Amino acid sequence: MGVVNITKNTTMICAPLMAQSVEQVLSNMYQAKAEGADVVEIRLDCINNFQPGKDLEIILTKKPLPVLIVYRPKWAGGLYEGDEHKRLEALHLAEDLGADYVDFELKVASNILGKQYSSHQSGTRFIVSCNLDCETPSEEDLGYLVSRMQATGADIIKLVFSVNDITEIARIFQLLSHCQVPIIAYSVGERGFVSQLLSPKFNGALVYGSLKGTPVSGLPTVESLRQTYKVGHINADTKVFGLISKPVGHSKGPILHNPTFRHVNYNGIYVPMFVDDLKKFFSTYSSPDFAGFSVGFPYKEAVMKFCDEVHPLAQAIAAVNTIIRRPSDGKLIGYNTDCEASITAIEDAIKERGYKNGTASFGSPLAGRMFVLAGAGGAGRALAFGAKSRGARVVIFDIDFERAKSLASDVMGAARPFEDILNFQPEKGAILANATPLGMHPNTDRVPVSEETLRDYQLVFDAVYTPRKTRLLKDAEAAGAIIVSGVEMFLRQAIGQFNLFTGKEAPKEFMREIVLAKF
Numbered sequence: 360m361g362v363v364n365i366t367k368n369t370t371m372i373c374a375p376l377m378a379q380s381v382e383q384v385l386s387n388m389y390q391a392k393a394e395g396a397d398v399v400e401i402r403l404d405c406i407n408n409f410q411p412g413k414d415l416e417i418i419l420t421k422k423p424l425p426v427l428i429v430y431r432p433k434w435a436g437g438l439y440e441g442d443e444h445k446r447l448e449a450l451h452l453a454e455d456l457g458a459d460y461v462d463f464e465l466k467v468a469s470n471i472l473g474k475q476y477s478s479h480q481s482g483t484r485f486i487v488s489c490n491l492d493c494e495t496p497s498e499e500d501l502g503y504l505v506s507r508m509q510a511t512g513a514d515i516i517k518l519v520f521s522v523n524d525i526t527e528i529a530r531i532f533q534l535l536s537h538c539q540v541p542i543i544a545y546s547v548g549e550r551g552f553v554s555q556l557l558s559p560k561f562n563g564a565l566v567y568g569s570l571k572g573t574p575v576s577g578l579p580t581v582e583s584l585r586q587t588y589k590v591g592h593i594n595a596d597t598k599v600f601g602l603i604s605k606p607v608g609h610s611k612g613p614i615l616h617n618p619t620f621r622h623v624n625y626n627g628i629y630v631p632m633f634v635d636d637l638k639k640f641f642s643t644y645s646s647p648d649f650a651g652f653s654v655g656f657p658y659k660e661a662v663m664k665f666c667d668e669v670h671p672l673a674q675a676i677a678a679v680n681t682i683i684r685r686p687s688d689g690k691l692i693g694y695n696t697d698c699e700a701s702i703t704a705i706e707d708a709i710k711e712r713g714y715k716n717g718t719a720s721f722g723s724p725l726a727g728r729m730f731v732l733a734g735a736g737g738a739g740r741a742l743a744f745g746a747k748s749r750g751a752r753v754v755i756f757d758i759d760f761e762r763a764k765s766l767a768s769d770v771m772g773a774a775r776p777f778e779d780i781l782n783f784q785p786e787k788g789a790i791l792a793n794a795t796p797l798g799m800h801p802n803t804d805r806v807p808v809s810e811e812t813l814r815d816y817q818l819v820f821d822a823v824y825t826p827r828k829t830r831l832l833k834d835a836e837a838a839g840a841i842i843v844s845g846v847e848m849f850l851r852q853a854i855g856q857f858n859l860f861t862g863k864e865a866p867k868e869f870m871r872e873i874v875l876a877k878f
């Protein structure tokens with residue numbers, strides 16, 4: 360096993376192991392190695408009936424990867440409740456037996472490291488850690504804390520935060536980029552997730568990832584860090600793109616955009632961003648590093664007021680799903696790629712399978728047709744404007760009748776109360792488009808219309824993309840309609856975004872292959 364060192368310039372992936380037996384620790388270590396971890400963190404306090412001499416000997420002689428030893432006491436959020444002296448003895452024994460890294464909590468570190476640092480002969484490196492489960496401190500207080508930690512003689516310092524808002528993570532990035540010793544700093548939870556993913560960009564020394572089959576809430580998996588985000592390729596110049604949404608964990612954007620960036624040799628990363636407050640978000644992440652954003656539920660309309668310019672189509676739709684920061688002046692420009700994505704997906708499906716008599720048609724196959732739309736939110740507005748632009752007659756249903764009426768007046772269509780959609784009898788050959796979340800995972804049983812009405816639709820489109828074939832689409836297929844999955848719209852809107860994000864032509868076939876293989 361080659362020596363792997365935590366330094367200031369490389370980010371390694373660490374798998375935290377909380378196994379309850381030594382056998383389990385060993386098998387987890389091999390699993391971590393196979394999944395691509397560089398180092399494992401072993402929590403001795405999780406091992407039942409831990410016997411330092413015997414257990415450490417086994418772990419440290421059989422380790423297939425460098426190990427970081429942690430023995431967390433109850434007073435620092437761990438499980439160890441015994442004698443403090445014995446705990447520290449076990450940590451020193453780990454050092455003597457050749458542990459690569461040993462973690463001491465800040466509270467005990469100055470006593471220990473201060474004394475022994477000069478006589479510290481082993482190759483073990485000391486991590487001094489501090490878990491801040493209060494609000495993220497100000498930059499000044501953080502600076503002070505870091506100096507105290509450095510003064511202990513630590514080789515590496517580690518800070519774990521709990522953040523209430525994604526904007527607090529900016530302080531972690533500041534800290535990572537300015538610290539003079541190797542530093543590990545991150546936050547867990549949905550709002551803190553991005554601190555792990557972007558840590559390599561800001562020079563963090565370690566990123567934590569969980570193992571397959573043992574997910575740790577708020578941590579990416581080792582496999583996703585290696586395969587999807589390729590953290591080993593991220594550096595200070597990497598441009599950050601993010602999906603602004605709430606919730607955000609469901610999105611498949613990262614598994615589509617990240618490999619595509621690499622495929623065209625573009626130095627970018629695409630990350631989920633759990634945003635609570637748009638105003639705070641845009642004023643915090645205003646540097647050129649944050650080069651563009653996808654915008655998802657529920658912000659497609661609200662985000663417009665934070666754009667310096669909005670493309671006329673997005674302006675008409677009154678919904679933005681893509682923002683780029685213009686490199687020349689840093690201004691935020693809003694676009695809508697949902698509209699063309701959904702309408703061309705529907706048009707192409709009709710063109711491919713819809714012309715029964717084989718005659719080609721000029722113009723859009725939507726011209727003159729009835730287009731029944733469920734949902735008048737951001738995605739619904741994009742569909743309604745797209746359908747209208749192709750000459751369709753749009754009939755809109757939304758639980759908020761006023762919202763349906765307002766969209767109907769924008770596209771010269773008709774609005775109907777939402778209760779009526781269930782049994783609404785469309786004209787023959789009409790198109791049905793679902794732009795409500797009905798049927799989305801995990802509520803996959805829900806449908807906006809009754810089965811009996813489906814046989815009159817020539818084509819049914821569902822903007823929901825998880826699952827790929829929703830119950831609505833299954834029923835529609837059984838009734839003989841052409842069906843178009845939201846996955847097709849997702850792919851096409853992402854292709855449009857990729858062009859805008861990178862200024863390069865998106866490799867469409869490559870992106871389609873990912874979607875076919877992974878969605």
Ligand SMILES: O=C1C[C@@](O)(C(=O)O)C[C@@H](O)[C@@H]1O
Nearest residue numbers: 610611612653654655656680
């Ligand atoms: O509606 C969607 C889906 C999305 O929000 C996502 O979940 O990845 C990304 C947006 O760009 C797109 O318009």
